[in-house]
């Protein structure tokens with residue numbers, strides 16, 4: 001067993017070399033996964049697509065593969081919707097109490113779109129990283145933002161360092177097939193945990209899922225979580241350090257569907273994945289990371305993406321543990 005300590009391993013590393021090694025090992029794992037073709041915008045995506053970006057706070061980017069190709073961010077948007085709600089909470093408008101009385105902070109152990117737990121737990125979703133929880137976050141945002149869609153795009157564009165857009169075809173496709181999300185919203189409304197109409201909440205939610213971003217942009221956009229809440233690109237504070245840590249805690253415990261324990265064990269970073277095959281990861285004090293490979297494993301996480309992240313943290317001292 002190696003006798004090196006964390007401090008000894010924490011030497012400057014050639015991240016470009018590490019990235020090359022990681023990509024070579026991880027990329028073939030995509031062959032065993034399944035692309036979520038039912039997701040609008042993903043019908044024709046090439047399963048061989050692969051991209052990984054590691055972005056330092058000074059803007060240095062270590063990038064491999066199709067890092068400038070856009071895809072719908074899907075569930076990764078749940079992190080940024082929560083950030084918007086917490087920004088409102090920091091402004092002191094009582095949002096914090098309201099939000100956390102309507103959605104929990106525990107892992108669900110159930111699929112991201114499950115209705116079962118919601119029935120047992122009387123319309124209070126387990127956490128904001130599953131669909132039901134994100135619908136509550138959107139419902140809260142509808143009360144506190146003049147224009148939720150514009151606020152979402154504004155935040156993501158600022159963090160990405162360039163404008164990002166919604167693909168309206170993805171929105172239209174998702175709205176047509178959102179039966180399960182509507183069922184959740186209706187169930188929560190029945191339990192008295194929805195203030196706005198199901199249609200309005202679903203519309204906000206699908207717009208956030210349909211924001212199109214690249215791997216490079218998402219790696220940049222994740223950095224503020226690793227930097228105590230300050231966006232290194234603009235120097236602006238996005239959240240207090242205390243709240244940025246809490247968002248990261250929710251990502252670590254709830255951000256990767258039913259595989260959060262496995263991610264904590266093998267990757268050791270706060271992560272959030274989306275069904276289009278991207279995963280963002282925050283490496284405290286070091287990097288924003290994004291990896292994208294569309295084929296998913298049975299838990300709904302990118303198969304090659306997960307392997308790439310665990311190979312990365314095996315090689316570079318980045319984990320939170």
Ligand code: GLU
Pocket residue numbers: 073074075076112113131174181209273274275276
């Ligand atoms: N738009 C998808 C849904 O609502 C997002 C799923 C995901 O990325 O986990 O089911």
